[in-house]
Each structure stands twice: as C-alpha cells, then as structure tokens.
Amino acid sequence: MKYFPLLIAILLLSGCAKSTDKKAELAVQDFLRNRVSTARNYSPGKFRLQPYTRRDSLLYLAQMAQLSGQPAPPAPTPADTARIGILVHHDYRDQTPDGILIRDSGEYVVRPNGEVRLLIAESVRKRRLAQ
Secondary structure, three states, rough: OOOOEEEHHHHHHHHOOOOOHHHHHHHHHHHHHHOOHHHHHHHHEEEEEEEHHHHHHHHHHHHHHHHHHOOOOOOOOOOOEEEEEEEEEEEEEEEEEOOOOEEEEEEEEEEOOOOOOEEEOHHHHHHHHHH
C-alpha cells in the first residue's frame, strides 16, 4: 500500500504525455506562427499525418533535383524503409494586416528531434514535373 501513491503519480504523468502525432502537430503550428503575417491571426485547420521514411526523402530529393536540373541522389533501396519523421499535411487560415483572409496548406516533415522542414507540395511537384 505504501507504493500506491507512487503508482498513481506515475500513471498520471504517463497519461499526460503528448503523443508523437500531437507533438508533430504542435511543432508545425509553432513553425507557422513564426512565418505567417501575424501570429495571432493564424488559425489551424485539419492535419493529416503519415510516416515519413528515408525512401520518401530520397524520392523527394530526386524530384527536386529533376526540377532544378541537378544530378539525382542515389535511388532508394528496399532497406530505406526506416522511419525518419512524420509527414504532416496541414490546412490553415491566416489574415493579413490589411484584413485579407487567406486559406493555405502545406506539407511538412517533422523529425524526431522536433525540427520542422517545409516541403514543396506533392501536387505542385507533379504539375512542374509534367511540364
């Protein structure tokens, strides 16, 4: 019985820990608040999350190299399935200082250390590659 309060404290603390997905969403929100016209006018919308692997990263880099006319990185191998982050698709609203409401979206990779990288959206990449 003397360990019961300690057990309750551990359960409460572990229950309050944020999930990896929630941490990724918060990291993207912080990233955007530092980049939108006015942080208080940023209004988060939907989030769609999926695992981001080394293979995904190499394919993205190959597309970017093709768009910029640079040599392509090495092609992904079957061993490149290690998860290196979370791909976050995020829709949001912003309002300019002039009062213009903007709806926008973006794709971001959140690394395990919390670092956020902005990607060029897949739809834009595909459109540019088709030209």
